[in-house]
Amino acid sequence: MIKRRKTRKVKIGNVEVGGDAPISVQSMTKTDTKAVDTTLNEIKKLKKAGCEIVRVAVRDKDSIEPLRRIAERSDIPIVADIHFLPRLALDAIDAGSSAIRLNPGNIKRKEDVKAIIKRAKEKKIPIRIGVNSGSLERNSGSTADSMVRSVLDYIKIFEKMSFYDIIISLKSSDVSETVEAYRKMAPLCNYPFHLGITAAGPFLKAAIKSSIGMGTLLQEGIGDTIRVSLTGDSLHEVEIAKEILASLKLRNFGPDIISCPTCGRCEIDLSEIVDNLRERLKEFGLGNKGLPLKIAIMGCVVNGPGEAKDADIGIAGGKGSGVLFRKGKKVKNLKQGEFIDTLIEEIRAHK
Numbered sequence: 334m335i336k337r338r339k340t341r342k343v344k345i346g347n348v349e350v351g352g353d354a355p356i357s358v359q360s361m362t363k364t365d366t367k368a369v370d371t372t373l374n375e376i377k378k379l380k381k382a383g384c385e386i387v388r389v390a391v392r393d394k395d396s397i398e399p400l401r402r403i404a405e406r407s408d409i410p411i412v413a414d415i416h417f418l419p420r421l422a423l424d425a426i427d428a429g430s431s432a433i434r435l436n437p438g439n440i441k442r443k444e445d446v447k448a449i450i451k452r453a454k455e456k457k458i459p460i461r462i463g464v465n466s467g468s469l470e471r472n473s474g475s476t477a478d479s480m481v482r483s484v485l486d487y488i489k490i491f492e493k494m495s496f497y498d499i500i501i502s503l504k505s506s507d508v509s510e511t512v513e514a515y516r517k518m519a520p521l522c523n524y525p526f527h528l529g530i531t532a533a534g535p536f537l538k539a540a541i542k543s544s545i546g547m548g549t550l551l552q553e554g555i556g557d558t559i560r561v562s563l564t565g566d567s568l569h570e571v572e573i574a575k576e577i578l579a580s581l582k583l584r585n586f587g588p589d590i591i592s593c594p595t596c597g598r599c600e601i602d603l604s605e606i607v608d609n610l611r612e613r614l615k616e617f618g619l620g621n622k623g624l625p626l627k628i629a630i631m632g633c634v635v636n637g638p639g640e641a642k643d644a645d646i647g648i649a650g651g652k653g654s655g656v657l658f659r660k661g662k663k664v665k666n667l668k669q670g671e672f673i674d675t676l677i678e679e680i681r682a683h684k
């Protein structure tokens with residue numbers, strides 16, 4: 334059992350972050366925010382994939398009206414991502430954002446920050462203080478130290494105005510630097526943390542860097558909401574984030590599918606079967622439900638049922654056929670064409 338760091342609870346729209354709230358999954362749209370329908374379409378797909386909070390870029394004043402329309406129609410809370418222009422933060426709050434993200438590296442004037450805090454307080458929305466190592470004033474000490482210092486200086490302005498609906502992130506593209514920054518920040522405040530490795534690269538690299546970085550912190554109980562940042566389809570960000578949380582048993586998004594790596598004994602196309610099952614689960618809306626089920630799909634009967642004896646349901650392949658088993662005990666023989674339908678039926682029976 335992972336013991337989570339104790340934090341305040343903050344609400345982004347209807348999603349609680351911190352305290353005893355489940356660690357939420359975030360993503361960011363990759364469309365131009367001014368393209369309202371395209372952006373809403375991406376948000377819809379992200380939500381279907383399991384995204385719970387979505388951030389959109391607010392680049393200039395022409396993005397404000399589209400942001401308003403997106404915030405009105407989105408089914409999940411919208412966080413407005415603001416850089417450089419304090420005016421945009423005020424307008425984004427007025428446009429109905431459920432939260433805003435400020436970067437202390439590029440919105441620095443105390444008077445500007447105070448005006449934004451005042452407006453957020455009036456509208457009762459939280460602010461994420463999102464430090465990035467790339468837009469940071471370096472102090473002496475490590476980059477992690479500079480990130481922590483930057484957040485601590487910023488927080489002072491918030492606390493002076495009795496504003497505590499704060500979420501903190503300290504992201505670097507370097508895994509160790511990021512881990513060090515969050516670890517150093519953790520004992521210094523009780524605000525919830527948004528975790529992420531920034532600019533983590535394309536799919537595989539981002540998945541690995543995010544899993545190592547966020548996984549290390551989550552295992553230590555640090556982290557309340559997570560975003561995987563990758564170059565590519567935002568749906569992958571959500572899929573990876575969910576896998577990270579599920580792997581650590583911090584969330585349960587659906588049946589846990591375990592499958593063997595296959596070897597010379599395997600006489601079925603296991604990879605295709607697993608892919609098909611994952612697709613069918615999505616189709617039936619079973620991929621996001623908290624079903625505490627372990628499903629094993631193993632390449633052969635030699636080791637299959639034995640290796641997967643912890644599984645609730647499983648199939649061990651043979652030549653164009655397989656054996657259905659429950660808790661490691663054989664139930665019946667199946668033809669390969671019956672695998673997926675049988676598994677879906679079995680999963681539904683557990684709903």
Ligand code: SF4
Nearest residue numbers: 593595596599632633
């Ligand atoms: Fe090989 Fe069978 Fe083990 Fe899969 S379950 S890795 S096919 S021995």
